[in-house]
Amino acid sequence: MFSQKKHNGLMLDIARRYYSVDVIKQYIDTLADSGGGFLHLHFSDHENYGLESRILNQKAESAEISDGRYRNPQTGKLFLSDSQLREIAQYAHAKNIELIPELGSPNHMDGIFTLLTHRHGAEYVQSLKSKMADDEIDITNPQSAAFVESLMEEVIAKFPHSKRFHIGADEFGYSVENHHEFVAYVNRLSSFLAGKGLKTQMWNDGLIKQNLDDLNRRIEVTYWSYDGDAQDRGERDKRRRIRASMPELIQAGFDVWNYNSYYLYFVPNSNLASSGDTDYAVRDVEKNWDLGIWDGDNRQNVLQAHKQKKVRGAALAIWGEHSLSLSDKTVFSHTQKLLQAVMHKAEKTSSD
Template sequence: MMIFSSCKTPNHFLCAIFIGFGLNIPQTYAETVTQQFQKAFSSAEVSEKKESGLALDIARHFYSAETIKNFIDTIHKNGGTFLHLHFSDHENYAIESTILDQRAENARRDENGFYVNPKTGKPFLTYEQLKDIMDYAKQKNVELIPELDSPNHMTAIFNLLAEKNGKDYVQKLRSKWTNEEIDITNPDSIAFMTSLIEEVVWIFGNSTKHFHIGGDEFGYSEENNHEFINYANKLSAFLKEKGLKTRIWNDGLIKSTIDQLDPNIQVTYWSYDGNTQNKQAARQRRTMRISMPELIERGFSVLNYNSYYLYFNPKESPNISKDSDFAMRDVIKNWDLSIWDEKNTQNKVAEPNKISGSALAIWGEYAGSLKGDSIHKATENLLKAIIYKTNAAGDSTGTISRKLQQLDFAQINANSYIDLMQVRNNESVTLENYPQTVHLLQTNALSGKKRVLWVSGSHVHKIRLEPQWQKTGLNEKRNGKSYTAYKYQDNILWLDDNITEQ
């Protein structure tokens, strides 16, 4: 199926949608969007400040529009520049799509108010919600960078497409080698991807100057890698016509074909060997793949997404701040922009001023039932630290150094969070042995439940209780410690008497 046949409108997206998928959008609207792009990019100011921000996985763990806006606030307040939205993966395609027939008008609303596709049971952001996010990001001067991942991580897209066009149609687009990847050598597959990319370009409008095309964790050999390079170049050329610069993960970039890659493609570098536990595979990949310093030497723009320091995978746990606090202190003490290969400091980038920037990436594989707002609160200081350290080298006034000192000093009396919906009945939570002020999240969600929680600590700990928690006067001894009971409806919080209530 050739999607781009002759069409009188100058906007290729509308041609693709009209001819290939039966959608009709007025030409005047397409021209308006095009004019907005031209205006936005012709007036873009060049800043000496490094790019810094957050890559947020909303495909494997969904976030509400309000929580995404809270992340935008954190980026803005601390000098960050972008929010990279990873919305497509095997598990979910997390935005509305006419091409994939995932529409707000056909969705149901769940108990959280999320729009849910009734065919897949998965939530997604509607066009209206995305516009709200985009308007807010513009107001805060934060760029939104969409990521439509391919050739791997395609399962959710294939599932939606099979519901609409049938399994036989999808099978024609799939790779000959694996059902999880699209065939990057098939003209119909490429035409489909460019039409879907164009839909996302239309959705995000002039809120972005970049578009991430994925390119991670897919299968290739040194002999056929040129096929991926050709695919990436075609998508990059297509995006260039729309006024957008392409970004890509580093996985498919190898020494023998790197000179064939469009030099204007920007690289988000996360791992030299893909974090494989297979030592032989790791050695082979490090021999074949191109390193971050080598990319910079060849003139590529590269952003540091070091998966050891800059990746965070929230896990279901009552005290969700513990891991993020450790990660934040690790970043402050041990990481700088030149460190790209896990903890390795022997192959640091010699001239970090040539690195374009960095990002914290929050992934969703293990987040389970954690609330997005809980994840935002728990990772706020980690994101601050990464933004500060990204720009630390160019800090001639010492302002960033002072902010880092303040952030590090703040951990002497850190804020930590206990997500009450992650607590099992009669569970005991023991606070880490450093000064911290504890906040309870989701107290109202306990309404109508019967839970008992024990919180054990010492004199260095404080807790801020919401007004719902009423002191009962009941006391109990447990494991040599004295506890006082607080009650919210039928829920009981037993608080170690060593912990100071604020």
């Protein structure tokens, strides 16, 4: 029986920590050699905006340059220059690896707000912010949405071979009552990207059962957690009551990717070299995870075979918030085998 080839890959957090061009190329090589198809670059978050940007006045010509690394003198943060990103994009294209840029909103905006404050002042930035959450953009303000679109357009030009654009849309404040405002915002960004010939991707945790019918079906969902991994049991239960599960998204006609935060999230820390965490993660993936396990380590709601076929693929996500004491080469050397294991297991279970 014909089986659709899965589109598996890596999400690399280049906002919270810096990776050199050479190390990013090593990840691309590993993906290409392991049957992977994409590198999802998470370059914007509260901590930093990891790319050169004219709009945000983060430019290579005004940066402090040392050992080929560009540092913003106002923020002290490192970023990839346009020339470096072109080199990465050309290399990925030659290896048949799609780059997927992620510019997240309405939350995870502080890196952008910081740069905008340096350029335009606090009053301008406040005019874009949500009245309810200081680290979120105002999704009901047409000027705020237009600003996000302008920044997206700048990013699109830097990724000439990409077919998809990830808009983030995770971990923001909403209620069931005002959720229609979020759906309208996401649909607007999706229409904007469609006009540029790009598919829209987003995280799953902003999608609730009540408003699924109003959401653009062409949006692709990267599913990381049913309940956002909340610590409080009551909060977890509440989220599971209102949020859409992976099976419900598939049933509603959405394309989904498995980014399971239990098996497929890895957060390197200063003890990486001696902890054995990576070896454990490799064994855990090889023994216990497959494409149908989407809700943490829960096996009670594993996807049935016919729905597993509708999962487009999977991705390992390497987050950077606890790895600043490590070199990027160290992170790569301790995550390469895990990436290979996820690629091989995802492909194997999709063809069984």
